[in-house]
Amino acid sequence: MSNTNESVVSACNLGLTFHTSDGPVTALTDVNLDIRRGDFVSFIGPSGCGKTTFLRTIADLEKPTSGTILVNGMTPDQARRKGAYGYVFQAAALYPWRTIEKNIALPLEIMGYPASEQKARIERTLDLVNLSGFGKKYPWQLSGGMQQRASIARALAFDADLLLMDEPFGALDEIVRDHLNEQLLKLWERTNKTICFVTHSIPEAVYLSTKIVVMSPRPGRVTDVIESTLPRERPLEIRESAEFLKIAHRVREGLRAGHSYEEH
Numbered sequence: 001m002s003n004t005n006e007s008v009v010s011a012c013n014l015g016l017t018f019h020t021s022d023g024p025v026t027a028l029t030d031v032n033l034d035i036r037r038g039d040f041v042s043f044i045g046p047s048g049c050g051k052t053t054f055l056r057t058i059a060d061l062e063k064p065t066s067g068t069i070l071v072n073g074m075t076p077d078q079a080r081r082k083g084a085y086g087y088v089f090q091a092a093a094l095y096p097w098r099t100i101e102k103n104i105a106l107p108l109e110i111m112g113y114p115a116s117e118q119k120a121r122i123e124r125t126l127d128l129v130n131l132s133g134f135g136k137k138y139p140w141q142l143s144g145g146m147q148q149r150a151s152i153a154r155a156l157a158f159d160a161d162l163l164l165m166d167e168p169f170g171a172l173d174e175i176v177r178d179h180l181n182e183q184l185l186k187l188w189e190r191t192n193k194t195i196c197f198v199t200h201s202i203p204e205a206v207y208l209s210t211k212i213v214v215m216s217p218r219p220g221r222v223t224d225v226i227e228s229t230l231p232r233e234r235p236l237e238i239r240e241s242a243e244f245l246k247i248a249h250r251v252r253e254g255l256r257a258g259h260s261y262e263e264h
């Protein structure tokens with residue numbers, strides 16, 4: 001049963017410093033954030049501010065050096081073992097020698113789902129991302145946007161409630177991106193997932209999110225958390241509304257404040 005008050009990700013004074021041969025690199029400092037079930041959270045900030053590192057920490061791909069982070073109330077390690085999240089990377093990261101359906105099957109194979117269950121899940125997730133009928137194609141036979149949708153299908157296939165998406169549409173042209181943004185919102189509505197989404201685009205962040213996390217340049221800190229006042233139902237034209245522009249303005253201000261922090 002989903003409970004909208006449940007905390008899916010809870011970060012408390014989270015810090016992460018990489019120890020490199022050139023000395024320590026602090027990617028995150030003192031990040032406090034609460035993400036609730038059903039939230040669509042965007043992370044926006046300049047290059048290198050720690051957005052990917054934060055997502056990777058949720059996914060247990062990086063270990064914090066200070067503070068704590070809980071995923072579904074568990075440590076990231078426990079959550080990962082329970083298949084708590086699906087991860088969509090910047091590039092579609094599909095295996096070229098596997099068909100689309102075999103790519104989607106991969107995590108299901110690893111998790112030991114029986115063949116009949118795999119087939120049903122592949123069909124269902126292909127349908128969710130509007131790729132029914134493309135399962136037998138190879139990634140190179142699909143457009144960039146379709147490949148990204150296939151990688152979203154792969155992340156959805158095992159019913160993780162949490163979807164981590166690292167700039168999934170960054171490399172696509174604006175028309176395709178608009179279309180995928182609309183589709184992603186519909187998918188979020190239909191599936192009631194919690195989504196963490198990294199982007200460099202202010203309009204994309206405002207259009208998609210219920211919550212926008214603005215981050216400052218290195219060391220990455222959260223400078224503003226904006227709760228969206230836009231309705232859940234969002235036609236693309238909403239981007240011209242006064243409310244939308246107001247939120248975009250606040251994001252821009254937050255980004256600017258982060259920059260001046262670095263100069264002082």
Ligand SMILES: Nc1ncnc2c1ncn2[C@@H]1O[C@H](COP(=O)(O)OP(=O)(O)OP(=O)(O)O)[C@@H](O)[C@H]1O
Nearest residue numbers: 018020025027046047048049050051052053054218
């Ligand atoms: N494994 C690593 N070892 C050393 N430093 C790292 C490592 N991973 C990331 N960093 C550094 O940590 C900082 C944050 O990187 P991160 O990739 O999280 O930023 P980002 O905000 O996602 O950037 P972008 O928007 O360019 O993708 C950067 O300065 C990066 O060079």
